[in-house]
Amino acid sequence: MxxxxxxxxxxxxxxxxxxxxxxxxxxxxxxxxxxxxxxxxxxxxxxxxxxxxxxxxxxxxxxxxxxxxxxxxxxxxxxxxxxxxxxxxxxxxxxxxxxxxxxxxxxxxxxxxxxxxxxxxxxxxxxxxxxxxxxxxxxxxxxxxxxxxxxxxxxxxxxxxxxxxxxxxxxxxxxxxxxxxxxxxxxxxxxxxxxxxxxxxxxxxxxxxxxxxxxxxAEAAKILENTFRSVNIALVNEFAGICRVLGVDVWEVIDAAATKPFGFMKFLPGPGIGGHCIPLDPHYLIWKSRLHGYEPRFMALAEQINSAMPREVLQLIMEALNDHSLPLKGSKVLVIGVAYKSDVDDMRESPALELIQLLWSKGALVDYFDPYIPQFELEGQTLRSVSFASLGDYACGVVITHHRQGVDYQALCNHLPLLVDTRNALRDCQPARARIVWL
Ligand SMILES: NC(=O)c1ccc[n+]([C@@H]2O[C@H](COP(=O)([O-])OP(=O)(O)OC[C@H]3O[C@@H](n4cnc5c(N)ncnc54)[C@H](O)[C@@H]3O)[C@@H](O)[C@H]2O)c1
Missing domain, CATH: 3.40.50.720 (NAD(P)-binding Rossmann-like Domain)
Incomplete structure (x- = not known):
């Protein structure tokens, strides 16, 4: 031909x-x-x-x-x-x-x-x-x-x-x-x-x-796009840690910076990265780059910061409980949202999975609620999304995914004593009971 x-x-x-x-x-x-x-x-x-x-x-x-x-x-x-x-x-x-x-x-x-x-x-x-x-x-x-x-x-x-x-x-x-x-x-x-x-x-x-x-x-362009996201998410995750020790509200800082009409792109901190792309794709380039003798430092650092986030969230939960004179061991913790991002039913590589395993490893009793994911398997166990009927039983809740529909955030604030919010999902609530700890 x-x-x-x-x-x-x-x-x-x-x-x-x-x-x-x-x-x-x-x-x-x-x-x-x-x-x-x-x-x-x-x-x-x-x-x-x-x-x-x-x-x-x-x-x-x-x-x-x-x-x-x-x-x-x-x-x-x-x-x-x-x-x-x-x-x-x-x-x-x-x-x-x-x-x-x-x-x-x-x-x-x-x-x-x-x-x-x-x-x-x-x-x-x-x-x-x-x-x-x-x-x-x-x-x-x-x-x-x-x-x-x-x-x-x-x-x-x-x-x-x-x-x-x-x-x-x-x-x-x-x-x-x-x-x-x-x-x-x-x-x-x-x-x-x-x-x-x-x-x-x-x-x-x-x-x-x-x-x-x-x-x-074309192959490199795709990886650049996702590496760009990974690096910027890592930057803002680190920035959130700095704001926490400085006593500054990171979410308000980001909203303020985002009013600049040029030269700034809004990325949000969170409990870690998930999905089939952002956590994986940079490794494809890191591997290929190393084969050619070039050590990618920036991308590897971003990966390190992002993958440490579930442990940071665990630490926040432990500190929040400690302030209430409670140990994590034996405490009932409700994870709110297990999908890797808002409004989807996909939980591949979701940071919720690692967080639940970490909570288990410390002896916490973990339930979850996610309107998009009725059940899933983890470490041979079947976990089922619970109802909001007995919210008062939990010592602490942690918002991992900010679903915009199907979650009554105000009810969480009314009934739980303690909430760790990694997504700024509770910003507009009027907490009747809960003390809120922000990422
Ligand atoms: N999910 C996303 O948001 C997204 C976005 C952009 C790029 N990607 C990329 O696109 C690719 C596919 O991702 P996805 O999310 O659709 O994955 P997926 O797991 O949802 O779908 C892949 C499908 O391929 C099938 N499959 C596996 N091996 C096969 C084979 N040899 N022959 C025929 N079918 C086979 C699987 O059964 C599955 O149904 C990946 O490289 C991913 O990184 C995904």
């Missing part, structure tokens, strides 16, 4: 809406992406190794908060839609978009085994005309050092037979203002033809597409 006909045929199929979009990995990233393409009239094939997810989708049920059931039901009813765990279905797709997890190993090194597993399946069905795009967050070099040789081993040549690009996902689950199609998309191909076609594909569904000169630039 010549380079020009590969590109022109793909562009033509986009104009005609005859391109079939295959998404591999139907989680927080993949399912909304599939939805976005389907909304624009493309036939979609969704592949996931989790049979329960495929069964749910085939039954018209969504498991992602931002995607309603009725949308999945409608999508499932369209004649062209395929949901399957069988990668053979991808043969019929023209664009193959990889959205699988990129966790860390226990050693905090990147675990790209999910990307490799997806790529091995693609190798089996790769054919001329395919466009493969990696969306999973990863270190710079993954696309052209790892995926490219795997795909070219099939005898097909990139830019000539098939196309390969990286385009980071920037979705912010729970964010109603910026849903996936409204977030500008960065695209970097392995060759200029790869960039051109991948950018044209995303232009069908995204408001804005920003092309860069290589897959590596």
């Amino acid at each position: 010549s380079n020009t006909s590969l590109v022109s045929e793909f562009l033509q199929s986009l104009t005609e809406r005859s391109t079939r979009i295959g998404v591999i990995g139907l989680g927080y990233v993949g399912l909304p992406l599939l939805e976005a393409f389907s909304r624009e009239g493309f036939a979609v094939t969704g592949i996931d190794v989790d049979a329960r997810k495929i069964q749910a989708l085939q039954a018209g049920k969504s498991y992602i908060q931002d995607i309603p059931d009725d949308f999945v039901a409608r999508l499932n009813g369209l004649p062209g839609t395929v949901f399957s765990s069988d990668f053979a279905h991808l043969k019929d797709a023209d664009a193959l978009i990889i959205c699988v997890p990129t966790p860390l190993r226990k050693s905090k090194e990147p675990d790209i085994s999910y990307i490799l597993a997806a790529a091995e399946e693609i190798v089996k069905i790769l054919r001329p005309g395919h466009l493969v795009i990696l969306e999973s967050t990863t270190y710079p070099g993954t696309t052209d050092e790892i995926l490219l040789p795997m795909f070219e081993k099939t005898g097909h040549t990139v830019g000539q037979d098939f196309l390969l690009a990286f385009s980071p996902e920037r979705i912010d689950p729970g964010n109603k203002q910026f849903q996936v199609a409204k977030i500008p998309k960065v695209v970097g191909g392995v060759t200029p033809a790869c960039t051109e076609v991948a950018a044209a594909l995303y232009k069908q569904v995204m408001g804005q597409v920003h092309s860069v000169s290589s897959a590596r630039v």
Whole structure:
């Protein structure tokens, strides 16, 4: 296949809406992406190794908060839609978009085994005309050092037979203002033809597409974005500690600084970082940088400060109880909010998990309340969200997540003797009973 006909045929199929979009990995990233393409009239094939997810989708049920059931039901009813765990279905797709997890190993090194597993399946069905795009967050070099040789081993040549690009996902689950199609998309191909076609594909569904000169630039841009957040959160967490010893209200300081219309961006302190991105992504770059003999000091320090926050919160709880002549051991503590951020039902890497384990290790009796998470497993135990019926039984409450709906913060202040607020969630309450300790 010549380079020009590969590109022109793909562009033509986009104009005609005859391109079939295959998404591999139907989680927080993949399912909304599939939805976005389907909304624009493309036939979609969704592949996931989790049979329960495929069964749910085939039954018209969504498991992602931002995607309603009725949308999945409608999508499932369209004649062209395929949901399957069988990668053979991808043969019929023209664009193959990889959205699988990129966790860390226990050693905090990147675990790209999910990307490799997806790529091995693609190798089996790769054919001329395919466009493969990696969306999973990863270190710079993954696309052209790892995926490219795997795909070219099939005898097909990139830019000539098939196309390969990286385009980071920037979705912010729970964010109603910026849903996936409204977030500008960065695209970097392995060759200029790869960039051109991948950018044209995303232009069908995204408001804005920003092309860069290589897959590596796109990979690095994503990690810069999340490292930027990690470093700034660490700064403001440290700042909160300084304000505490100085007796200054950090929240008021931040609000005041944020009135500056330029040169300041508001970040908030909290009990630690969570979710699938901010705690993990910097490690991808730290690891890669070390391989090249460059020691990243700033990013490592930010990670150290952020990961120490659950222990700081534990300390605040112990000091607050101590001021009431109570030991933590044997005291009943209510954790308010276990999701990793406001208004979502996702608790991956949530700092609440480490805090609960720390509280257990000190002999505290822990319950939790979260309107988004009815139950979860931790250390082999099933924890269930409690009702507000007997708030007076707790020696202390600690706000870890500031859900804007479903939590009666005033009731907490009315009935609990002691509250540690790590999110400034109780700012507008009139405490009838509680003494509030702020982060
Ligand atoms: N969640 C976010 O807010 C977010 C935002 C931006 C980027 N990302 C990145 O996007 C990627 C995906 O994240 P996510 O939150 O959607 O993860 P997720 O765990 O919600 O979804 C991943 C899906 O991939 C499936 N899967 C795993 N291996 C597979 C394989 N070999 N073949 C097919 N399916 C497979 C899993 O069953 C799961 O359903 C990660 O790299 C993440 O860092 C996530």
